[in-house]
Amino acid sequence: MSSKEIIDEFEQKISIFTSLESMTSSLLGALITQADIQVHSVTSRTKDIQSLSSKINRPSKSYESLLDVTDLVGFRITTYFSDDVDKVASLIEQEFFVDKANSIDKRKSLEPDRFGYMSLHLVGEHKSSRLKLPEYIRYKGIRFEIQIRSILQHAWAEIEHDIGYKTSKEVPDPLRRRFSRLAGLLELADEEFQSIKYGIESYRHNLPEKVSNSPEDVLLDLESLGYFINTDSKILLIEEEMRKLFCCESLTQPEDEVLSHSLGFLNRMGVHKLSELSLLFKEQERYILPFLKVWLSSDAQLKVSKGISLLYLTYVNLARVGDQVNAEYVLSSAPFLNISQLASDIIQAWKEVEI
Incomplete structure (x- = not known):
């Protein structure tokens, strides 16, 4: 042709x-x-x-x-x-x-x-x-x-x-x-991204064993925090109670933004290890639901996503201390519109909690 x-x-x-x-x-x-x-x-x-x-x-x-x-x-x-x-x-x-x-x-x-x-x-x-x-x-x-x-x-x-x-x-x-x-830089970058990917996969694979054997050595990051909220029996139990309290159909998957905020808050409170978080949760868990009944009493559209209890754990811990300046410092790691007002509202809500 x-x-x-x-x-x-x-x-x-x-x-x-x-x-x-x-x-x-x-x-x-x-x-x-x-x-x-x-x-x-x-x-x-x-x-x-x-x-x-x-x-x-x-x-x-x-x-x-x-x-x-x-x-x-x-x-x-x-x-x-x-x-x-x-x-x-x-x-x-x-x-x-x-x-x-x-x-x-x-x-x-x-x-x-x-x-x-x-x-x-x-x-x-x-x-x-x-x-x-x-x-x-x-x-x-x-x-x-x-x-x-x-x-x-x-x-x-x-x-x-x-x-x-x-x-x-x-x-x-x-x-x-x-x-x-x-x-050469682009080729190196390609190889390094690949290596980082393998490193993350290896970290995820070894995390359960490390949490089980030496939780005091596990630093808080999004991976370890995600694993914790999906496996810790106390977290699972209190979030199921939250689901029932606010009549949610089921627990939704963790929201990256919530986990990121919680991680930032915890770090600013001096909580950097999984063992430290576990201890803090053990100390404060009994206050979370009473606080939520006051804090979210008018919120009929609450979504209970896995890990949300850590956010409210932070609020409870800040409220119990009652230090406005410290609360503003901790909360400033997230882009809220009015940090000062939020800190004040958290502390005020705690005053209405009946334990």
Whole structure:
């Protein structure tokens, strides 16, 4: 077929390709979600006529038919971490037929004089099992390209494309070293983010054993605080009592904002370890419900989320001390509109509590 015939056929079938783009993009998103892989984005595009014409008219290219063009429809999956690139690739190889002869891992083929790194490019098409479905049958024989790369790889590729330099030979000498340093920093950052991710996963995995064996050594952070409120029997019991008191249907999942505020308040009160929090809760727990009956008596829409008792534990502890200045200091770690008024209201509510 001539270039004109290929372009004419593409114009006639453009609706098929745009439909393929839409259907496959949705499918990729659903598959990634189902596999529980966190990605930054899934984007797609169908070539326009000008882009196709430019591609098939290159002297180095030779196409006998429209379907010889493997990237008429393209998808880009941007992951947060570099190891997720391979996880996504494995998922795609399970769910699609991958044309390995036309696919390329540009991370491995990167030449020494290139800056940065590129993405994994897979050429695929829908498997025969999916093509039997009425909504997919029209896509038989159409290949498409799926690019997968981390968000930092994507950032480099976009900037590199905008600047226009692809090898060290193309870069003016005064700028060459700066390019190299930047490429190295991005690669290091990618590896460090990956290492931090593994570190967090390891910390979470070992946290139960550490809490069980040596709680006095466990520092308070969002991870240890989250584990504590989900496993401590006294926390679970008092929050169930709160749920019944305010007629809530069920305990909702911990709210990050509430946990963050509670952590900030506790730290400002000098509570920095899990053992210290456990002791404080043991000392103050009997006051929490009586305080709430006064503090929230007019609030009919209360949501009892896991960990909310720690927020009110803070209020009770500040109220019992009755020090306005100290209360304002502790509460100032959160963006309340009127810290002074809140501190005053907490102390006043405590005066009405009957123990």
